[in-house]
Amino acid sequence: MRVNRDWGYYTVLLEGNGYLVKELTIHPGKYLSNQRHQHRKEEWLVVSGSINVVLQTDRALQRSLVFHEGDKLTIPKKMWHHVGNIGDEDAKIIEVWMGNILDEEDIERKSS
DSSP states (O other), X not given: OEEEETTEEEEEEEXXXXXXXXXXXXXXXXXXXXXXXXXXXXXXXXXESEEEEXXXXXXXXXXXXXXXXXXXXXEOTTOEEEXXXXXXXXXXXXXXXXXXXXXXXXXXXXOO
16 A cells, blocks of 8 residues: 655565565655654665665764665664665655554654
8 A cells, every 4th residue: 555645655575573664755855754763673675766864862862874775774773863865866765664663653753
């Protein structure tokens, strides 16, 4: 099932005990909210396009990284992350959630 958002859309591809797999499509120039999760880590594989990811710890240590097709990224539990499409075409990410609570309610958003 496709779920539309302001930044693009996602589709849940597979769900099992302790994991969930999504395909995210982020439109050019769009960003997801700055967020973190208490109960899951995420593994990302960029399958097309280019994204910018800002990672930040509670201690305010911050890194901004650029990922392209074929690049992988692990986002640990409780890590603030903000992702956006910096290219001219849709960016697609395969996102794997792993943890004991796997639902949209495990999102804490940070205001800009």
